[in-house]
Amino acid sequence: MNTMTEEEALTRVSAYCATAEHCRAEVSEKLQKWGIAYEAIERIVKRLEAEKYIDDERFCRAFVNDKFRFAKWGKMKIGQGLYMKKIPADLSWRCLNGIDQDEYLAVLRDLIASKRKSVRGKDEYEQNGKLIRFALSRGFEMKDIKCCIEVSDEEAYTD
Known part of the structure; x- marks a missing residue:
């Protein structure tokens, strides 16, 4: 060899x-x-x-930016990706917290709105369940999903 x-x-x-x-x-x-x-x-x-060919902080910022802006991943999924790349947790969370919250929620709202067009359910409750699972699979947190789906807890549980 x-x-x-x-x-x-x-x-x-x-x-x-x-x-x-x-x-x-x-x-x-x-x-x-x-x-x-x-x-x-x-x-x-x-x-x-x-020689600055490798810089984990620079990599982390680029990874977070690319996965959020282009792949439309949520913070949980991006964090998992950084963990898999062995990026220290404090550095990961510092970069993840750099994402603008209003922009983050706008991306999530757009994702949910476009997915809503293709999701079928026998009622709004079932449809929202599917949308929630979709958003969770993209790495968004439940607290953010709830505020973007615009369903009150009372409305979701009354049939």
Whole structure:
């Protein structure tokens, strides 16, 4: 098997980091797949961080922005994605709390409104249940969903 030197790995992975934002965990995983020794991975990652190729805070802000604006994910799903990327929880929540609440609720309202057109139910209660499950699956919290579906608790439980 043709093994890569530490210098070759550094060159390849710095090119990889130059094309898009990547976090420390993604870069380490890629280097492991290439068969680079753990000590060498640590040295490479430290150098990439020193040279600003990798910055977990910058990655976190970009991830939160992209998943919210383009994928229309809620905070819970974005938080889970950051957890999977091994981003520290305090950094994740700092970036997630940077999302403007009015804009967040506007995105959720739009998602629910467009989904409402395709959701069928025998009554409004069943239809709202389906909309709630949809919004939960997108990572939005129940408190936010309730204020966007505009159904009072009394109305939802009276038949």
